[in-house]
Amino acid sequence: MQREGCRMSGGVQEPAGAGMITLDDLDNMTDELGSDSAYNSNGSIEEEAEPMEDGEQDRLLNYWQTIGRGHQVEVPNEMAEPIQQLTRNNSTEERQRVPFLVLSSKEKCGEVLYEKRQYGQAKWACIKMQEEQYEQSICLGFMKLMRYICEQNSSGLYLGMTIPILTVVRTDESQSELTRSVTVAYYVPNHLQEHPPQPTDQDIIIEEWPPTVVFTRSFGGPTNEESIMREIHLLAELLESPELCLQDTFIVAGYTNPAATNRQNEIWFLQRP
Template sequence: MLGLAVFASLCYLASAALNKPSFCRDLDCPKYTVLQSFPGFELRRYEMSQWVATKDLVTRYDALKNSNMFYKLFHYISGKNTLGMKMPMTAPVLRTVIPGVGRNNQQTMMEMHFMIPHNMQPFPPAPTDPTVYITTLPPLDVYVKSFGGFTNHRMNLMKVEELKNQINNRNLYHGDHFYTAGYDGPRSMNRHNEVWLVAKN
């Protein structure tokens, strides 16, 4: 059974490498199929995948809390897990943004994710930080708008509004939350960013 599991993991890894988009550079990233392309955006179907995540409530966008979430996940892949195992960085750094929650609906829930490397997807080690956890993203259809340059929370909000206007039909997507995806380190100049809206089935 172990031999079959290893073989399946190697097959998955080879398949992922062959289908990896160029903006993932040399990093593992989630597998998807483009279902339809439109002027300025596309509809993608993502496969189920495992991620390590953490979250926090913010009253307004808080750069310090954002940095703290990043380093919690970075410490996990640097060995702060039950196996003491170091893992390579993956792409994108994915954030789920859920506005209008918490006290008087004035707060935003920010959940940050790093994808588990493909060869460890079936059996990731558990985090030792109690505020960090392994989560599964189910198969997902998302409308995606890509853009370059350095981004921030205000820019992401603007791009989400642009995407909504381009889709031009509120019945096609869930509007209560969105995703942001950043594929590059802070020193990279040729940057690729995305915002996602989850499509309704």
């Protein structure tokens, strides 16, 4: 797998076609078992987390594996510990959000159509994937990031979940479909920004993304190729000057447990440098 940059402002990787499994599906697995999943994890390090009951780790892993096979995704045995970590750290109050400044917004009849935001320079853990299926790439990339978050890093500590998880995608020249490759990115928590723990997985790279202005619109429901292309076209129609943004590179931001009644996602357009 190539270790290329995944910066917000144009140096971003290419992404994917349609597929069969999404982060939504994997997130839903542990939620159906009665606990929150990665998106609902505590943003702080748990120094003395209580161990699960005997057999609970195997039960969670087996459940993920069963569902994964139905979507042509293999969940390896080595995912048992990360799944347990993200399941037991399930407080929603301390999830750390990526900081940003709202520059302006466009509203109609009291509804926010989109926001213009400034994101500061920051470090992200990035993994580039290029599977046959779009959702397979997202799923497998996120599982690698899960391992990085859950102690497979130079600090040996659980880093904590941050939101949103970003997926950098690209379209073909006609902007009619997504290309196969995606980059999945995790924001390094604020207290680790200066010296991020290094991944043990060499496919994960720590990138410092420059300050970036984005135009962002919220949408609900699952994130798949169809919904992403729909949201890209919708936001392009709403923007007064879409030509000021990159035309082939976009970001999908995921905030909430997709099993929730009101799922929260965003599509981001990147303003040209």
